[in-house]
Amino acid sequence: MSGAPRDAVAGAGRRRRRGGRGERAMVPDAEFASYYGRPILKRPRWKALDIAGYLALGGLAGASSLLAAGAHATARPALARTAKLGAAGAVSLSLAALVHDLGRPSRFLNMLRVVKPTSPMSLGSWLLAGYAPLTMAAAATDVTGRHRALGAAATASAAALGPAVATYTAVLIADTAVPTWHGGHRELPFVFAGSGASAAGGLALAAAPAGQTGPARRMAVLGAALELGAFHLMRRRLGLAAEPYGRGRPRALLRAAEVLTAGGAALAASTGRRGRAPAALAGTALVAGSAALRLAVFHAGVASAEDPKYTVVPQRERLAARARDGDGDGGS
Known part of the structure; x- marks a missing residue:
């Protein structure tokens, strides 16, 4: 008779130390699950390549418009053309990826039926609808050499919208209940801004003549520093919700992103005008690193939505903190 209870207790929990004595827990450790084993949050149904591509290409386009305006103003025509074509091509592909994920072009057009200031998706749709034609006009007038005044106005207007285009997708995903995305709402726009800048600078380094790539090189290096610095700050502040970045596919993608971005920035800073091949x-490394980072962010968010732990534990911690604050206020 004495052996059965002892075995049951031993299998039920782990040894805990209280007041210097070892005791066995009478209940098993809590497992964070929901009814019928389903996640608490609904898993994002977006297609990984479509939405990660949409995120990455939007950042590349927005930052390329800024680079194009700077190159245009400083009389670097080859760099300006590369950046203008890069912005037009990237935003076109970004829209194509979004429409492909939506399933039908009409669904994107339906989002333009109303303007909802409280909705990042609504404002982002209108932002893209205004920005995309500007980039195409800037690129077309540059290639044809006609309507230069119109092209200059389109270039400047696209550059004015560029920062919002590069970062609004960070606001869009952080506005969801997905723990890893929502928890990084303060830093994620800076991560995306840096990532877009490093990609735009990288594209220009790879495609423009070496003699005109000085601004692109500086943008790439500064963008990479902002991207990596803001991401590490975000990861530290995320606490438990940062765990998905250290596991599985997000971990591999993040390592690749860090190596490619840091390596590409170091090579860009050291090559100068010494040749086309190193540039x-x-x-190429910078563009690939930016894309890998967006994929890592996407997959880490999906993983955090699938595991109830990342929803339940932070909620309990916030409730406990509020209770402590309330007790402290009451005691004073």
């Missing part, structure tokens, strides 16, 4: 290699 092209640095630029």
